[in-house]
Amino acid sequence: MSTSLHHRAIEHLGTRIVAGDLPAGHVMLAEHLEEELKVSRSVVREAVRVLQSLGLVETTKRVGIRVLPASRWNPFDAQVIRWRLAGEGRGAQLRSLAELRTAVEPVAAELAAANAPEEIRRELLDVSHAMRDAGQSGDVPRFLELDIHFHSLLLTGSGNEMFANMVGQVAETLTGRTVHGLMPDHPRATALQWHVNLAEAIANGNPEAAREASDRIMRETISDMEPEWKNQPRVFVPVQRP
Missing domain, CATH: 1.20.120.530 (GntR ligand-binding domain-like)
Known part of the structure; x- marks a missing residue:
């Protein structure tokens, strides 16, 4: 996996979530992120895993990747x-x-x-x-x-x-x-x-x-x-x- 692609995906999504461009409750699909970011599914999966660890998103089966409210973020990260x-x-x-x-x-x-x-x-x-x-x-x-x-x-x-x-x-x-x-x-x-x-x-x-x-x-x-x-x-x- 390209470290630069991984970093870019995390930065792109994290910045947009924290800025409110992707508001709490917004649902993303992995396939759409692949297309938007021009990266592989493994890069998307790893980026989402990192964002989950920060409390920014959660994944739900048959729903997608849901953006969480600011109260769930890790403010110390x-x-x-x-x-x-x-x-x-x-x-x-x-x-x-x-x-x-x-x-x-x-x-x-x-x-x-x-x-x-x-x-x-x-x-x-x-x-x-x-x-x-x-x-x-x-x-x-x-x-x-x-x-x-x-x-x-x-x-x-x-x-x-x-x-x-x-x-x-x-x-x-x-x-x-x-x-x-x-x-x-x-x-x-x-x-x-x-x-x-x-x-x-x-x-x-x-x-x-x-x-x-x-x-x-x-x-x-x-x-x-x-x-x-x-x-x-x-x-x-x-x-x-x-």
Whole structure:
């Protein structure tokens, strides 16, 4: 099976479903997808299997491939996040991610200050200084790379494997903000310094200072991004009742 064809089929269908072009309840037939995408049945079958794993579709015998409502999607999957950031739901997705990070990263910073291995503490400090240099020089690709690495180290350094598994979501968030022109070429000097302060607090084993620095970064992020989600409706997922 061609990996590129497989990827193209997933991207084509996933993007259209998340954008609402294929609304909840819409039924597709495998033979029609073969014709539309100009791919084999095995490619369609594998693409549908991936979309099923993300909660975007379900297959029903003698009916077809049914698109599921947004409440069934896996909101933590990096692909779903990327597709949402590329569409009209960008603001709502940014808000959900920012609020999630605000709830998690300050705690992760506190835990990292108490528990991170020495090599992670040193690397965080090095990366924070490199981020400041890249931000001041306006090197956007380099800054994005370092920003992702910084927050990945922060989450991993917490010693909490569930926090560490949020690295993909954070990476998609930071990438999406950059790709869609929502990050300045030259980040504010205060924001750059706060990352250095956070790394220093972790390096020095100061949990309280680390949590405060991370909380400051995340609250500033929310303040900056709030116009993007103004008037965007919130998503209330139905509770699964016994």
